[in-house]
Amino acid sequence: MWRLKTLRHKASGSAINLEEFKHKRREFEKTLRQARRDRQLVSKRLLQDEEEEEEDSMETGSIPLSPEQVREMIRGVLSGGEEKATRLASLRKALRNPESQLAFIKCENSMHMLIGQLSSHNAQCQLEAARCLHALSQSTHPSVGQACLPAGPYLLTYLSGQSTKLTELSLYTLGNLCPDSAVVREKLLAQGIVPALANCIHNQRYNLAVVEAVGFTLSQLLQAKDATEKITPAVMASGIVPHVISGLTPDPEFGYGPAIECTWCLHYLVSSNLDNSMLIAQGALSQCSAVLITLGGAVAQGNLEGGLELLIWPLLRCLGNLLVSGGDVMPEDTRLLAALCVFSQAYLHPHPALCRESLWALNNLTAGSSGFCSGLLLLNMAPILIQFLSFSKGMNLMALRVLGNIAHHGTEYSVGLTQAGLLTALCATLKMAEPEVVTLSLDVLYMLVSSSPQVVEEFTRLNGVPLLEAIQYNSEGEQRVRATYILHHHFPSFSEGESLSSYQDQ
Amino acid sequence: MMQPELIELLGSATPKILAEKIPVIENRESEWLGLQQKESGNENAASPFSFRPQRLRLAAEDEFFEDGDIHRHMYLQDVVTAIADDEHAPTISEFRCHIAGCRQLFDTLEGYEHHYNSLHRNVCSNCKRSFPSNRLLEVHILEWHDSLFQVMAEKQCMYECLVEGCGLKFKTSKERKDHLIRTHSYPADFRFDKAKKSGRMRERKTQQKKDANMEVSETATVHQESESMDFSLTPDPESVKTVETEPVQTANLKPKYSYKVPSSICFGQGSVRGFRGRRKK
Numbered sequence: 001m002w003r004l005k006t007l008r009h010k011a012s013g014s015a016i017n018l019e020e021f022k023h024k025r026r027e028f029e030k031t032l033r034q035a036r037r038d039r040q041l042v043s044k045r046l047l048q049d050e051e052e053e054e055e056d057s058m059e060t061g062s063i064p065l066s067p068e069q070v071r072e073m074i075r076g077v078l079s080g081g082e083e084k085a086t087r088l089a090s091l092r093k094a095l096r097n098p099e100s101q102l103a104f105i106k107c108e109n110s111m112h113m114l115i116g117q118l119s120s121h122n123a124q125c126q127l128e129a130a131r132c133l134h135a136l137s138q139s140t141h142p143s144v145g146q147a148c149l150p151a152g153p154y155l156l157t158y159l160s161g162q163s164t165k166l167t168e169l170s171l172y173t174l175g176n177l178c179p180d181s182a183v184v185r186e187k188l189l190a191q192g193i194v195p196a197l198a199n200c201i202h203n204q205r206y207n208l209a210v211v212e213a214v215g216f217t218l219s220q221l222l223q224a225k226d227a228t229e230k231i232t233p234a235v236m237a238s239g240i241v242p243h244v245i246s247g248l249t250p251d252p253e254f255g256y257g258p259a260i261e262c263t264w265c266l267h268y269l270v271s272s273n274l275d276n277s278m279l280i281a282q283g284a285l286s287q288c289s290a291v292l293i294t295l296g297g298a299v300a301q302g303n304l305e306g307g308l309e310l311l312i313w314p315l316l317r318c319l320g321n322l323l324v325s326g327g328d329v330m331p332e333d334t335r336l337l338a339a340l341c342v343f344s345q346a347y348l349h350p351h352p353a354l355c356r357e358s359l360w361a362l363n364n365l366t367a368g369s370s371g372f373c374s375g376l377l378l379l380n381m382a383p384i385l386i387q388f389l390s391f392s393k394g395m396n397l398m399a400l401r402v403l404g405n406i407a408h409h410g411t412e413y414s415v416g417l418t419q420a421g422l423l424t425a426l427c428a429t430l431k432m433a434e435p436e437v438v439t440l441s442l443d444v445l446y447m448l449v450s451s452s453p454q455v456v457e458e459f460t461r462l463n464g465v466p467l468l469e470a471i472q473y474n475s476e477g478e479q480r481v482r483a484t485y486i487l488h489h490h491f492p493s494f495s496e497g498e499s500l501s502s503y504q505d506q
Numbered sequence: 507m508m509q510p511e512l513i514e515l516l517g518s519a520t521p522k523i524l525a526e527k528i529p530v531i532e533n534r535e536s537e538w539l540g541l542q543q544k545e546s547g548n549e550n551a552a553s554p555f556s557f558r559p560q561r562l563r564l565a566a567e568d569e570f571f572e573d574g575d576i577h578r579h580m581y582l583q584d585v586v587t588a589i590a591d592d593e594h595a596p597t598i599s600e601f602r603c604h605i606a607g608c609r610q611l612f613d614t615l616e617g618y619e620h621h622y623n624s625l626h627r628n629v630c631s632n633c634k635r636s637f638p639s640n641r642l643l644e645v646h647i648l649e650w651h652d653s654l655f656q657v658m659a660e661k662q663c664m665y666e667c668l669v670e671g672c673g674l675k676f677k678t679s680k681e682r683k684d685h686l687i688r689t690h691s692y693p694a695d696f697r698f699d700k701a702k703k704s705g706r707m708r709e710r711k712t713q714q715k716k717d718a719n720m721e722v723s724e725t726a727t728v729h730q731e732s733e734s735m736d737f738s739l740t741p742d743p744e745s746v747k748t749v750e751t752e753p754v755q756t757a758n759l760k761p762k763y764s765y766k767v768p769s770s771i772c773f774g775q776g777s778v779r780g781f782r783g784r785r786k787k
Contacts, residue, residue, distance in 0.1 A: 025585065026593065028580075028585060029576060029580070032576050032579055032580065033572065033576060036567075036572060036575055036576065039567065041575065041579060043579045043582035043583050044582075044583075045582055045583075046584070216582075223566075260581075264578065267566070268566060271564070271565055271566040272566070293516065296516045297516035300512055300513040300516045301513060306586075307581075307586070309577070310577070310578065310581055310586075313574045313577065313578070314574075314578075317564075317571065317574070320562075320564065321563055321564065323561055324561040324562065324563040325563060335515055335516060338512050338515040338516050339516060341512060342512055342516065348596055349595060349596060350594070351573070351577070351594065352573075352594060352595070352596035352597075353572070353573030353574055353594075354573075354574065355596070356570075357570070357571075357574065360562065360564070360570070363560075363561070363562060364561045364562060366559070367559040367560055367561045368559075368561060379512075379515065390598055390599060391596045391597060391598060391599060392597045392598070392599035392600070393596075393597050394570065395596065396599055401557075401559075401560075404557050404559065405559040408557075408558075408559050428615055429599075431601045431602070431604075431615065431618050432599045432600070432601055432602065433599060433600040433601060433602035433611060434599070435604070437599070438604065440557060442555070443555045443556065443557035444557065446555050447555075447557075466636060469635070469636060470605070470622070470626065470636065470638070471604070473605050473606060473626075473637075473638045474604040474605060474606060475604060475605070475606035475607070475609070476604065477693055477695055478554070479604065480693075480695060481554045481695050482554050482555060484695075485553070485554055485555075
């Protein structure tokens with residue numbers, strides 16, 4: 001189930017120290033960022049029932065089991081009789097501790113015992129054994145994942161089993177095991193995980209909790225470094241894709257979890273395929289557009305419900321990349337423009353990177369299409385784009401690209417942009433720190449002033465010409481050359497005369 | 507402040523707005539633009555602008571996607587919270603003085619403007635041109651607005667190297683330019699002594715001495731070869747062929763032909779503070 005939780009504090013269940021909490025979160029984020037740079041960003045999900053959660057919050061940190069204690073517990077289960085399930089439950093609690101996990105797998109026959117219980121006739125034992133495996137799957141130690149592999153075929157069987165609880169548990173366990181190593185993935189693939197997932201989501205398509213779990217497991221598979229060669233082709237051929245695509249539409253009553261997982265799956269698929277015409281034929285682009293428009297409506301109403309961005313983010317990426325890799329197919333509905341503008345504005349402060357990705361999607365929409373460019377102007381969205389020129393880290397660059405796409409269409413468009421105030425904004429961007437911003441601003445400025453004498457006049461009125469003259473002394477040759485060209489072609493009375501430039505930039 | 511039109515647009519009552527139905531304005535080449543191009547003639551050749559509308563494809567591991575991936579994984583690990591995160595605020599762009607040698611950074615546009623106006627706006631009262639340093643302004647005034655200069659330039663090397671500390675003087679501005687490019691690594695794309703296209707009176711002497719003409723010429727002479735505009739970054743081919751006349755050294759200089767510009771030159775940094783008005787010679 002998807003819900004927002006606060007970071008668990010080992011200390012106590014009482015009031016959280018806000019500063020300490022923020023600090024911990026910052027540190028945690030740093031490690032995630034480094035992991036991503038190392039291409040080792042891996043996450044595991046912990047599925048818990050409510051009762052387990054209660055136990056957890058009372059836990060103050062368990063002591064790891066010794067090898068002897070492990071043997072003791074195993075013996076206890078095997079000889080348990082009526083108590084088997086209860087003893088398995090105790091084992092499961094103990095297996096929360098990472099060191100106990102290691103001790104367990106090192107113990108002879110430990111996995112054999114678990115598998116035995118997993119495949120027993122006692123439903124309760126099956127469940128508890130599955131929970132033990134789930135606990136083990138949380139481990140980040142490579143040997144633990146490998147040790148769990150023999151249980152794979154059994155877990156896969158439960159994907160088509162009767163008990164949805166067991167199905168869910170198995171799915172999350174498998175999903176946790178996937179990112180551990182290429183060896184583990186290879187084995188799971190050989191054991192038939194992809195067809196099993198396809199069948200599961202097909203049979204259980206009305207059970208959203210299961211859909212979410214399948215989505216999660218699939219996303220773990222697709223995120224792997226070797227996914228493009230080894231996994232994507234199998235997934236594309238398996239018949240699971242239509243279900244993933246229909247999973248994109250969220251059910252607000254249930255929660256956004258299933259849609260989130262399915263959309264991340266689609267993002268990994270889209271970005272690993274060079275040619276996405278098949279995905280588009282299956283409705284990926286139209287589905288993404290439709291959902292984005294619906295969400296756009298919600299956000300426009302001020303509904304910035306926590307977590308909506310978790311769904312918007314991968315949708316934007318699917319949209320952006322589908323537009324580049326699916327031939328020249330374009331979305332039909334230009335309300336998409338409105339949605340993207342809404343997202344970029346609404347998320348500017350809480351998630352600026354999301355704003356930037358919206359602008360990227362807008363770039364891909366407008367680069368190919370005069371309809372979308374006209375749309376942006378007619379719907380009066382140019383001023384919104386112009387406001388993003390104040391922000392760095394790629395935001396102003398992307399906004400400039402979108403504006404450039406519009407200006408490129410000719411006179412009327414350039415005049416429209418000028419009326420929206422672009423010239424004034426450019427007079428500021430020409431002085432910004434990032435050289436790329438200055439150069440791109442000159443490109444856009446050139447298109448504007450080339451379009452009509454109106455714009456030339458306006459630029460002169462804004463005192464922009466001395467600005468260009470000054471640029472002739474910049475250290476970047478690219479900037480000097482462009483400024484000179486514009487002056488020469490459009491401001492001839494200013495372009496004569498000595499321009500003493502400085503030394504070459506190294 | 508969400509525009510009400512957007513809200514309405516995205517309301518469930520609004521039907522699809524088909525892209526193909528939106529009026530598109532044909533890109534007619536305007537008459538005005540056509541005229542412009544005719545005037546500039548062949549100088550229109552190489553447009554330096556590289557922007558083209560382009561769809562950008564981003565790989566899943568692209569840096570562009572970092573923040574979103576982190577957010578996703580924090581969610582998976584149950585760390586996403588409703589507690590406000592001020593560490594991710596959008597960064598407001600800084601401003602920078604890009605004048606060569608300067609590179610100072612500013613938090614605000616006002617800061618930049620103040621800097622620029624104090625240090626780089628050295629304005630020639632005659633022709634209203636600004637120069638990034640007082641030295642260049644002085645050289646400009648001397649060479650362009652001083653008639654005595656022109657007279658003396660016929661007899662001796664008067665065009666001084668712009669690099670402070672070098673001190674070499676040349677017979678023509680072209681020779682000086684070649685020296686700057688060759689010896690001091692000045693970029694070949696800077697324009698030097700560009701001839702006027704129309705109207706205004708300017709004195710100019712060509713390299714070949716016609717006569718020992720003491721008279722300051724009042725007519726505009728337009729030189730296409732050596733003083734033509736150079737937008738490309740390749741060095742002016744003519745500079746390779748011409749034979750340089752011997753430059754005259756001023757007394758205090760050992761000719762240091764370094765291939766690096768001495769640190770004493772820069773526009774702005776270390777130059778005279780404050781605005782010095784026009785100089786009377």
